[in-house]
Amino acid sequence: METTTAEKKYTFKDFTSDQEVRWCPGCDDYVVLRSMQKALPEMGVKKEDVVFISGIGCSSRFPYYMSTYGMHTIHGRAPGIASGVKLANPNLSVWIMTGDGDSMAIGGNHFIHLLRRNIDLNMVMFNNEIYGLTKGQFSPTSLIGQKTKSSPYGNTQPPFSPGELALGANARFFARIGGNNPKDMTQIFIDAHKFKGTSLIEVLQNCVIFNDGCFDEVTDKEVKEDMQIFLEHGKPMIFGKNKDKGLVLNKLKLEVVTIGENGVTQEDILVHNAKEEDKTLHQMLVRLAYPLATGIIRSFTDFTLEEREDALTAQVKANSKFKKTDDLFFSGETYEVK
Amino acid sequence: MITTKTILQPEVLEAVVVRFVGDSGDGMQLTGTQFTDTSAMFGNDIATFPNYPSEIRAPQGSLYGVSGFQVHIGSVEISTPGDNVDLLVAMNPAALKTNLYAVKPGHTIIVDTDSFTKKNLDKAEYKTNPLEDGSLENYRVIQVDMTTMTKEALKDVEGLDNKSITRSKNMFSLGMVYWMYDRSLEHTFDFFNKKFKGKPHLVEANTKVLNAGYYFAETLELIPNAYTISPAKMVPGTYRIIGGNTATAWGLLAASEKSGLELFLGSYPITPATDILHELVKHKHFGVKAFQAEDEIAGVTSAIGAAFAGDLAITTTSGPGLALKGEAIGLAMMVELPLVIINVQRGGPSTGLPTKTEQSDLLQAMYGRNGESPVIVIAASTPANCFNFAYEAARLALEHMTPVILLTDGYIANGSAPWKIKSIADMPEIKNHKVTKITENWSPYDRDEKTLARNWPVPGTPGMEHRVGGLEKDRVTGNISYEPKNHEEMTHIRAEKVRLVANNIPELQTEFAESGDLLVIGWGGTYGSLHSAVKQISDEGYKKIGFAHFNYINPMPKNTEEILSKYKKIIVCELNAGQFVSILKTRFPKFEFSQHNKIQGLPFSNDELIQQFKLLV
Numbered sequence: 001m002e003t004t005t006a007e008k009k010y011t012f013k014d015f016t017s018d019q020e021v022r023w024c025p026g027c028d029d030y031v032v033l034r035s036m037q038k039a040l041p042e043m044g045v046k047k048e049d050v051v052f053i054s055g056i057g058c059s060s061r062f063p064y065y066m067s068t069y070g071m072h073t074i075h076g077r078a079p080g081i082a083s084g085v086k087l088a089n090p091n092l093s094v095w096i097m098t099g100d101g102d103s104m105a106i107g108g109n110h111f112i113h114l115l116r117r118n119i120d121l122n123m124v125m126f127n128n129e130i131y132g133l134t135k136g137q138f139s140p141t142s143l144i145g146q147k148t149k150s151s152p153y154g155n156t157q158p159p160f161s162p163g164e165l166a167l168g169a170n171a172r173f174f175a176r177i178g179g180n181n182p183k184d185m186t187q188i189f190i191d192a193h194k195f196k197g198t199s200l201i202e203v204l205q206n207c208v209i210f211n212d213g214c215f216d217e218v219t220d221k222e223v224k225e226d227m228q229i230f231l232e233h234g235k236p237m238i239f240g241k242n243k244d245k246g247l248v249l250n251k252l253k254l255e256v257v258t259i260g261e262n263g264v265t266q267e268d269i270l271v272h273n274a275k276e277e278d279k280t281l282h283q284m285l286v287r288l289a290y291p292l293a294t295g296i297i298r299s300f301t302d303f304t305l306e307e308r309e310d311a312l313t314a315q316v317k318a319n320s321k322f323k324k325t326d327d328l329f330f331s332g333e334t335y336e337v338k
Numbered sequence: 339m340i341t342t343k344t345i346l347q348p349e350v351l352e353a354v355v356v357r358f359v360g361d362s363g364d365g366m367q368l369t370g371t372q373f374t375d376t377s378a379m380f381g382n383d384i385a386t387f388p389n390y391p392s393e394i395r396a397p398q399g400s401l402y403g404v405s406g407f408q409v410h411i412g413s414v415e416i417s418t419p420g421d422n423v424d425l426l427v428a429m430n431p432a433a434l435k436t437n438l439y440a441v442k443p444g445h446t447i448i449v450d451t452d453s454f455t456k457k458n459l460d461k462a463e464y465k466t467n468p469l470e471d472g473s474l475e476n477y478r479v480i481q482v483d484m485t486t487m488t489k490e491a492l493k494d495v496e497g498l499d500n501k502s503i504t505r506s507k508n509m510f511s512l513g514m515v516y517w518m519y520d521r522s523l524e525h526t527f528d529f530f531n532k533k534f535k536g537k538p539h540l541v542e543a544n545t546k547v548l549n550a551g552y553y554f555a556e557t558l559e560l561i562p563n564a565y566t567i568s569p570a571k572m573v574p575g576t577y578r579i580i581g582g583n584t585a586t587a588w589g590l591l592a593a594s595e596k597s598g599l600e601l602f603l604g605s606y607p608i609t610p611a612t613d614i615l616h617e618l619v620k621h622k623h624f625g626v627k628a629f630q631a632e633d634e635i636a637g638v639t640s641a642i643g644a645a646f647a648g649d650l651a652i653t654t655t656s657g658p659g660l661a662l663k664g665e666a667i668g669l670a671m672m673v674e675l676p677l678v679i680i681n682v683q684r685g686g687p688s689t690g691l692p693t694k695t696e697q698s699d700l701l702q703a704m705y706g707r708n709g710e711s712p713v714i715v716i717a718a719s720t721p722a723n724c725f726n727f728a729y730e731a732a733r734l735a736l737e738h739m740t741p742v743i744l745l746t747d748g749y750i751a752n753g754s755a756p757w758k759i760k761s762i763a764d765m766p767e768i769k770n771h772k773v774t775k776i777t778e779n780w781s782p783y784d785r786d787e788k789t790l791a792r793n794w795p796v797p798g799t800p801g802m803e804h805r806v807g808g809l810e811k812d813r814v815t816g817n818i819s820y821e822p823k824n825h826e827e828m829t830h831i832r833a834e835k836v837r838l839v840a841n842n843i844p845e846l847q848t849e850f851a852e853s854g855d856l857l858v859i860g861w862g863g864t865y866g867s868l869h870s871a872v873k874q875i876s877d878e879g880y881k882k883i884g885f886a887h888f889n890y891i892n893p894m895p896k897n898t899e900e901i902l903s904k905y906k907k908i909i910v911c912e913l914n915a916g917q918f919v920s921i922l923k924t925r926f927p928k929f930e931f932s933q934h935n936k937i938q939g940l941p942f943s944n945d946e947l948i949q950q951f952k953l954l955v
Contacts (some may be wrong), residue, residue, distance in 0.1 A: 017805070017900075019817065031423075036770070046800070047800075047803060048797065048798055048799055048800040048801070048802070048803060049797065051797045053643070053648075063805050063807070064805050064807075064818065066805075067803055069797040069802050069803050069804065069805070070804075070805040070806075070807075071643075071646055071673065071805065071806050071807060072641075072671050072805065072806070072807025072809065073639070073642075073669060073807065073808060074665055074808055075668060077635060077638070077666060078636075078644075079638070080631065080635065080636035080637075080639030080640045080643065081639045081640065081642055081643035081646070082640065082643060083629070083636075083640050083643060084602065084604060084629070084640035084642060084643025084644040084646070084647070084651070085642065085643040085644065085646055085647045085797065086643075086647075086648035087602065087627055087629060087640070087643075088600070088602055088627070088643065088644035088648060088649040088651075089647045089648065089796075089798060090798060091798060092647065092797050092798060093704055108631060109632055110632065110633075110639075111638075113631075113636070115631035148659075148900055150667070164443075211743040253436055260783065277600050285488065308625075312622065313622045313625075314621040316623050317622065317623045320623035322621070322623050323623070324762065324880075325588070325591050325592050325624065325762055326761050326762055326763075328588070328591070328621070328624075329472060329578075329588065329759045329760070329761070330576065330759055330761075332578070333375055333578055333579070334576050334578045334759065335378060335573075335576070335577055335578070336380040336575075336576055336577070337381060337569075337572045337573070337574050337575060337576075337577055337758075338574050
């Protein structure tokens, strides 16, 4: 994102507002907030050029806790508002803070079109597989059979996979990160800011009240190294506590192999290319259940909507005979009445 | 060949109504536009209205594929496209059948006899040929083998296919009508040269056919050149013919330039508002940012985002779209950002009558949001003054930091009329509330004492970082507040802010009698119909009838009550079931209001209004 560089060196305190944070104790939202406040000073962006736009839901309280510009809008509509902000002033660093219900249920249409257009802004999606603020109904990412207040006998609506939906909508940047991993989350926010185009970051966010432990199988500190593969561009797809597991392509599927077994060497392991245009492998990575892919899965640089618009505008301006509205109004078929 | 049946001598009129009708592919819109422009340059006052089929390419010759263009020209003031037709040009049987109702008995119909084939008569569901069965005896029918003569005129022009030849027959009819009304062909020749630049054979062909029609009419003394319409008395100046939607778009462009703010349009295609989007996307050279969104909601929300970031923000729509935008307009009202919402009304409810006109979104504009959510509501009343009211909507939004809903309708949006061109220098100043200087205890909800408009610090301004949102806020700090008294106070402040707009708008004007027996009240796009009817009654000698037309609905002009009190009776005329009258009854309970309502997707006719008013005077 090409915003004006800050001369002042900020700390996370510069991005903390005076509002009392009202999320439940133990909520991963605190981790996201702190990671963002730590990432912002590293981005080199001026504080007055940062805007947080949210919809409705627990995560959408986020802008109130930042000391930047912000708007807490209406349910599902943050992408529209953020698009307007960015198109009106391309110098701003614009962040959409949203949840799984906000972005994929009521705001589903805006979500896919935002990704399709590729405006240079960022979206952080707090996915907790539940509606929190309305106190515990199933969401578009809740699992089949999940018992919630609105599915007491178990959820019957199959879920979206946010990553698959995003890549299907031609997302150029997609990252996934555990809600208990502030270090990598901070870096991903910085990378998302630098990326020119729409960046989507899915945070696997634990809801301690209504869906506690929903990601424990993959995010718990004891298991995460074995259950997650943290992808980095240009590096081999290796994971596991002992760094001995890796991914290879077997026919049309990703397969987990152990380095040193069955003649498998490090050379055989796939190298992650987040920047390639072809998204076939990115889609396979997004779909993978074991290990769960985290980190920046896709980061393909394409023209942004602003770049396309600016190029057209420059062309139209250069060829236009209209500099002022008077030129237009008095042009063409006019006549005099005396 | 040609035959005519002369029933009555044609009248010499101060004004005539001509309607060109044909198949969607016959070029009737173009023919009508050329006749309009030529007559405008001759100095006539004018009003036009197109009538397209809703099907994009309806089957040729079918009843529902008929496309028409009506133009009313006069040496006197013209305020509507006219009800009944003096001259109908019908290019095929379907066009004749669907438009005959509008022709005044004894008046003229020109038909292309070549198109009255068995096949076309069947498609138009004629059992017998109306040109032969005597059913048109009450009209003066001019039968012309237009297709044959067009082909004959073009037999020596090289490089034309059959399609191009038959398609130029509309120019034959135009040539005839030019001769009948003593019009110059020069303007249309210029038009050919521009339109077919680099295609000399098409220039030649169209020129030949236009001339052929003109000379054909001249040669046959059977067509009397009876309608000599002198130039109208109009205010001197430079004019152009403008359609309502274009005027709306241009008013916004002017407001953008005058205010020094970039124009952002967030919009989604919907009939009959889409032409505003079409027009604004052309003007990237003025820095217009036109964003076609994925739906109506994204149209308005992107505009709200642009308003937050400091642009002059617009969204355009029609009735069903306004319903979808309701929640977001409530947000804009709550965060007190300037936003212009343009609703080109059409027949409702639901999908209703998309291509027809109605004034039935007034209460939706007033109240169609959750909670206590007042916004400014104004309405344009003619195609040309769509320019003024689009500009005014922008001015009021920026000066009062609130959403403004501008209501136009299909009738004035698609109609066109002469517009005395406004230079940007003649337009009123537009102030805004942007702030850059930080003062002690600064808050985004600091208000202007006179208007209660809050200030407008925009992202990018150092030191003014703040958060706004849809939650209720403390009246001083702008922070979230659920405090009961504060909510009540904020509700009153937001209402008062809109009420105070009355100090920044002109007073209500009356026309004709300043006091008397009957006051005719209208609002929005019915101005032309009501004005004509009241004028006619007044001209006939009833001097105690007055007319007051509202452009400002919320708030109303300050002198409204005073005006109402000057007449014995009041009648409120609307193209709905009585929406404005219900507001008037609530606001001014001491008056009695009669009402005249029409909900047919059509404008008022002159006759129905005169009949209604005469009952009351």
